[in-house]
Amino acid sequence: MTTPTRVLQVGAHGYGRVHLDNIAALGESGLVRLVGLCDPVPPAPETLAAFDGVPVSPELDALLAEQRPDVTIVATPIHTHLPLAVTALRAGSHVLLEKPPTPTLADFETLLAVSEETDRRCQIGFQSLGSAALAEAVDLVGSGTIGGLLGIGAAGTWIRDTAYYQRAPWAGRMVLDGRPVTDGALTNAFAHAVASALRLGGAERAGDVRRVELERFHAHPIEGDDTACVRLTRSDGLPIVVAVTVCAERTRDPYLILHGESGRITVWYTRDQLLVETGSAFPGARPVTDDAQSRARVLSRTNLLANLVDHLADPSVPLLSPSAGSHTFMRAMEEIRLDGPARAIDPRYYREEGTGQRWRPIIDGVDTVVARSAAELRLFSELGAPWAAGSPRDTTLPTRQGVSSPS
Numbered sequence: 001m002t003t004p005t006r007v008l009q010v011g012a013h014g015y016g017r018v019h020l021d022n023i024a025a026l027g028e029s030g031l032v033r034l035v036g037l038c039d040p041v042p043p044a045p046e047t048l049a050a051f052d053g054v055p056v057s058p059e060l061d062a063l064l065a066e067q068r069p070d071v072t073i074v075a076t077p078i079h080t081h082l083p084l085a086v087t088a089l090r091a092g093s094h095v096l097l098e099k100p101p102t103p104t105l106a107d108f109e110t111l112l113a114v115s116e117e118t119d120r121r122c123q124i125g126f127q128s129l130g131s132a133a134l135a136e137a138v139d140l141v142g143s144g145t146i147g148g149l150l151g152i153g154a155a156g157t158w159i160r161d162t163a164y165y166q167r168a169p170w171a172g173r174m175v176l177d178g179r180p181v182t183d184g185a186l187t188n189a190f191a192h193a194v195a196s197a198l199r200l201g202g203a204e205r206a207g208d209v210r211r212v213e214l215e216r217f218h219a220h221p222i223e224g225d226d227t228a229c230v231r232l233t234r235s236d237g238l239p240i241v242v243a244v245t246v247c248a249e250r251t252r253d254p255y256l257i258l259h260g261e262s263g264r265i266t267v268w269y270t271r272d273q274l275l276v277e278t279g280s281a282f283p284g285a286r287p288v289t290d291d292a293q294s295r296a297r298v299l300s301r302t303n304l305l306a307n308l309v310d311h312l313a314d315p316s317v318p319l320l321s322p323s324a325g326s327h328t329f330m331r332a333m334e335e336i337r338l339d340g341p342a343r344a345i346d347p348r349y350y351r352e353e354g355t356g357q358r359w360r361p362i363i364d365g366v367d368t369v370v371a372r373s374a375a376e377l378r379l380f381s382e383l384g385a386p387w388a389a390g391s392p393r394d395t396t397l398p399t400r401q402g403v404s405s406p407s
């Protein structure tokens with residue numbers, strides 16, 4: 001049996017609990033061991049129960065110097081990611097950094113530079129990139145199962161109430177105390193949809209995308225968006241459309257569609273499910289129906305921390321979510337940041353449900369518009385949603401010289 005990888009975690013509460021549970025589970029097989037926990041808010045005794053005597057401190061530098069972890073997990077608010085990740089990398093630790101990586105593209109470029117300069121890896125917490133359903137979908141397209149690839153669509157309809165936006169001061173904010181945060185439906189709640197769509201479209205790296213069209217709205221009283229869509233055009237013209245809302249009528253599992261000339265593949269990325277529809281079953285550009293998921297196959301998923309540990313032991317094992325692979329995601333996030341506060345939806349286009357912490361807006365017809373957007377690769381305004389009238393933010397980007405079709 002090999003020595004467990006020494007893991008330090010920054011951020012003990014909120015989503016950090018999920019990482020701690022994962023460390024405890026992987027610790028049982030001896031893969032990892034928690035050697036330090038950093039948070040200005042002391043963890044509850046029950047949080048520490050699984051980690052006998054683990055050092056806890058609000059000071060990351062001191063913990064890094066004393067514990068010398070192999071890997072540091074950063075699961076803190078978005079605007080704290082860069083300084084904490086850089087501190088860990090400079091202390092000689094590899095990093096598993098929660099998504100979205102940073103609030104700005106410039107911060108992300110700094111992260112990449114420090115990772116390279118320190119020769120330490122940085123895996124980004126897009127856990128859906130560990131799904132075998134994504135890898136299989138790419139293989140199926142490669143083997144011609146659905147004919148030529150025409151585009152990628154993604155749809156997300158969730159329900160979030162006031163409590164979601166009041167859980168932390170940075171929630172729903174574009175800027176907090178003068179610092180960019182860039183929190184929103186595309187950059188955070190459905191960040192996995194964007195990252196997974198880019199993986200399926202082979203368009204994750206710098207220079208892979210030539211155009212970004214963006215439409216962002218809010219019905220909650222927030223600065224960022226709760227309902228948004230983006231169309232990223234790959235350098236060879238392939239469209240990748242992601243449409244999402246947290247003001248839905250009903251919660252559904254979000255999904256990705258690979259549109260082919262003779263069929264389509266749908267992947268429910270939070271469930272590792274995959275459905276291939278070809279021949280007489282091929283629905284064309286019709287929206288995904290609720291019953292489709294019941295016909296899907298369930299595949300496996302590789303854990304991102306376990307993958308990082310495996311990669312460190314054997315570099316021939318590729319990282320599932322390497323930081324350089326978040327470049328197009330960050331390019332889209334930068335467009336969102338530069339777009340500024342989202343547009344308020346006129347209250348005549350939504351109804352309200354609940355009160356106090358349970359209050360939520362339900363935008364007229366949004367579930368259907370999101371599903372159509374992913375199925376037809378069109379933006380909300382192009383589908384005639386009355387609350388989305390107007391022009392998208394439209395940015396042309398430089399592409400890599402001599403690259404016509406990204407790998």
Ligand SMILES: NC(=O)c1ccc[n+]([C@@H]2O[C@H](COP(=O)([O-])OP(=O)(O)OC[C@H]3O[C@@H](n4cnc5c(N)ncnc54)[C@H](O)[C@@H]3O)[C@@H](O)[C@H]2O)c1
Pocket residue numbers: 010011012013014015016038039040041075076077078080084098099100125126127168188
């Ligand atoms: N991968 C996923 O599916 C997923 C899901 C939810 C959240 N997240 C991400 O996880 C991160 C944390 O989200 P959250 O909702 O738990 O945030 P949060 O505001 O609840 O903060 C998490 C913890 O970080 C601590 N913290 C804040 N600043 C710190 C600092 N400077 N040093 C040490 N600890 C600090 C807080 O005290 C808190 O315990 C975000 O990046 C979020 O986007 C990822």
